[in-house]
Amino acid sequence: MLLLLSLLALNVVASLVAGEHPIVLGSFSFPARTPFKPLLLFHAFLAVLLLSSIRRDREPLAANSTSSKNLLRIGVSIGALTALAYLPSFWVNFHELDWTHRHNGAGINSWNAFWNLFSKAQPDGMYRPLAFLSFWLDYQVFGDTLWGYHLQSVAIHSANAVLLLLLAQKLKLSTWTASFAAILFGWAAIHFEAVLWPAARFDLLATTFLLLSILLWLQHRQSEKAYSWAGAGSLGLYVLATLCKETAYSLVVLIPILYWVLNRSDRPREQADPRPYLLALALCTVAMLGVRYSIYHGIGGYAYGTAAASASFSFRSLYHLLLYPLTYGGFGINNVFLHWSGAAVLFLYVAGVLLWYWRADSRPARNLGFFLGMAVVAAIPVFPVIGWLQPTLQHSRHLYWPSAWIALGLAVALERSRLRLPIAALFLGAQLLGVFYNQSVYLRALAEIEGQTTRIGAQFPHPPQRLNLVREAGEENGIFYYESELAHRLSQELPHTELRICSAEQHCEGQTLAWKVDRSGLQLTRRSGD
Incomplete structure (x- = not known):
C-alpha cells in the first residue's frame, strides 16, 4: 500500500x-x-x-486535563498565529463592489432597509441577512478603505481556530491533538479564499455560530434537565448560523450523530433526555426553511438575472x-x-x-x-x-x-x-507556506495589473476617446474580478478615455487592448482599430 x-x-x-x-x-x-x-x-x-x-x-x-489558564494561553497563541498567517491579505484589494459587498452595506441606511434584508429576496438568490449586517458594520467603520474589510474576516477565522480547540477539548481529545487540529485549521491552505475574499465571510460566520452551538449543546448534554439555558442558547446560535450560510443546516444531522457516537463511548451518568432538544432542532430547521420558502417560493439558490446557476x-x-x-x-x-x-x-x-x-x-x-x-x-x-x-x-x-x-x-x-513532532512540523510548515503562496498569487496578479496598465498608459501620449478591452483565449487564474480590476486600473491611467469591455466575438470599433493570462503572467497588447 x-x-x-x-x-x-x-x-x-x-x-x-x-x-x-x-x-x-x-x-x-x-x-x-x-x-x-x-x-x-x-x-x-x-x-x-x-x-x-x-x-x-x-x-x-x-x-489529559489542562488548566483553564494553560488553555487560555494555547488559545491566544493559536489565534495570534492564525491572524499572522493572513497578514498579506490586507494588501489584496479589488475595487469591484462585490469584492467587499460595501454597496450592500451602504444600502442598509434605514429601518426599512434593515427589515427588507430579512424579509425580501436578495439578488443572488440566497438568504444570508445576518452576514450582510457584518458588511454594513464594515462600511460604517471603513467606508471605501478596502484593507479594513479584511479585519473582520481574519478575526473571525482566528476565533474559529480557537473554538475548534475548545471543541476538541470537549470531545476529550488530548491537549496535543486538540492544539494541532486548531492550528492546522487556522493555517489550512484550502481556506485562503474564504478568508482572503471579504465577501466570502458567509462561511466564516456560519462556522462560528455552528461551533458555538455545538459547544453549548455539549454543555446541555451534561445537564440532567431536558430544558436548559445551554440548550436554548445552542438552538439560538443554530438559527443565527442559518442566517449566514446554508452549510448551517448540516447541524440537524450532525447533532444526532454526535449524540449516538458520544453515548456509545462516553455516556454520562446523568444526561438530559435528548428528544426535546432534537425535536426543537428539527422545528428550527423547518421554520427557517419555511422563511426561505415564503420569500423565494422555494429554498433559494444561486441565480444571476433570470438564469439559474449551473448547480x-x-x-x-x-x-x-x-x-x-x-x-x-x-x-x-x-x-x-x-x-x-x-x-x-x-x-x-x-x-x-x-x-x-x-x-x-x-x-x-x-x-x-x-x-x-x-x-x-x-x-x-x-x-x-x-x-x-x-x-x-x-x-x-x-x-x-x-x-x-x-x-x-x-x-x-x-x-x-x-515521529509525531517532526511530521507535525512538516505538515504545518507546508500548510503555512501554502497559505502564503495562495495569497501571493493574488498579490502577483495585482502587481502585474499595475505594471502593465502603467506601461500602456505611457504608450498613449494623446489618449483616445474610446478604447476597447478584449480578452483573448487564455487560461483561468482563478482570481475573482480580475478583468474588472484591470479595467479600473486602465481607467485611472486614462481618465478621459471611455473604456468598453468587449468579448472576443463582438465587433468593437476603435483601438483595442487585448489581454490574456498565461504562464508568464498578464499579457496586455495594444492593437489598432478599424
Whole structure:
C-alpha cells in the first residue's frame, strides 16, 4: 500500500516537472494539465487506506486535563498565529463592489432597509441577512478603505481556530491533538479564499455560530434537565448560523450523530433526555426553511438575472460530495501556472504525508472514521455546488466548514505517529507556506495589473476617446474580478478615455487592448482599430 501511495505521490511530482501528462490506470486514462487531478488521486487513495485500516479494538489516546489558564494561553497563541498567517491579505484589494459587498452595506441606511434584508429576496438568490449586517458594520467603520474589510474576516477565522480547540477539548481529545487540529485549521491552505475574499465571510460566520452551538449543546448534554439555558442558547446560535450560510443546516444531522457516537463511548451518568432538544432542532430547521420558502417560493439558490446557476442535484454531485471534502478538505494550493515556490510547497506536503503514513500506527484510532464521516455530512448542504472547485481552488470556500472535521481527523491520525513532532512540523510548515503562496498569487496578479496598465498608459501620449478591452483565449487564474480590476486600473491611467469591455466575438470599433493570462503572467497588447 505504501508503494502504491508512493507511486501516486511520484505522479504529483511528475505533474510539477513535466506539466501536462496522462494518468494511466489500466485501461483508463485521465489527462492532467495541472497537479489538481494527481493530487486528488493521491488524497483519495490515502482516504481509502485510512478508512479501511481503522482498528476497532483500541480506544483513542486518553485526554489529559489542562488548566483553564494553560488553555487560555494555547488559545491566544493559536489565534495570534492564525491572524499572522493572513497578514498579506490586507494588501489584496479589488475595487469591484462585490469584492467587499460595501454597496450592500451602504444600502442598509434605514429601518426599512434593515427589515427588507430579512424579509425580501436578495439578488443572488440566497438568504444570508445576518452576514450582510457584518458588511454594513464594515462600511460604517471603513467606508471605501478596502484593507479594513479584511479585519473582520481574519478575526473571525482566528476565533474559529480557537473554538475548534475548545471543541476538541470537549470531545476529550488530548491537549496535543486538540492544539494541532486548531492550528492546522487556522493555517489550512484550502481556506485562503474564504478568508482572503471579504465577501466570502458567509462561511466564516456560519462556522462560528455552528461551533458555538455545538459547544453549548455539549454543555446541555451534561445537564440532567431536558430544558436548559445551554440548550436554548445552542438552538439560538443554530438559527443565527442559518442566517449566514446554508452549510448551517448540516447541524440537524450532525447533532444526532454526535449524540449516538458520544453515548456509545462516553455516556454520562446523568444526561438530559435528548428528544426535546432534537425535536426543537428539527422545528428550527423547518421554520427557517419555511422563511426561505415564503420569500423565494422555494429554498433559494444561486441565480444571476433570470438564469439559474449551473448547480444541480445529480449522481455527479453526490460523487463530488464524497470526494472533495475528503481529498481537498485538508490541503490545496492554486496549481495553475504553478510558481517554483508553489511547487516546492506541494513537494514538501506530499513528502510529509508519505513520511507520516510510513511511520504511523498501521491501524489508526476508530474515531478517525467518525471525523471523516462528519466532514462529508457537513458538506451535504453545498453538495450541488461543491463540484465547482477548480485547479485554481476557486470556490474552495464551500469546504470551510467540512474542513474543521477534517482537521480533527488528521490530528487524531497523526497523534499515533512514531515521529509525531517532526511530521507535525512538516505538515504545518507546508500548510503555512501554502497559505502564503495562495495569497501571493493574488498579490502577483495585482502587481502585474499595475505594471502593465502603467506601461500602456505611457504608450498613449494623446489618449483616445474610446478604447476597447478584449480578452483573448487564455487560461483561468482563478482570481475573482480580475478583468474588472484591470479595467479600473486602465481607467485611472486614462481618465478621459471611455473604456468598453468587449468579448472576443463582438465587433468593437476603435483601438483595442487585448489581454490574456498565461504562464508568464498578464499579457496586455495594444492593437489598432478599424
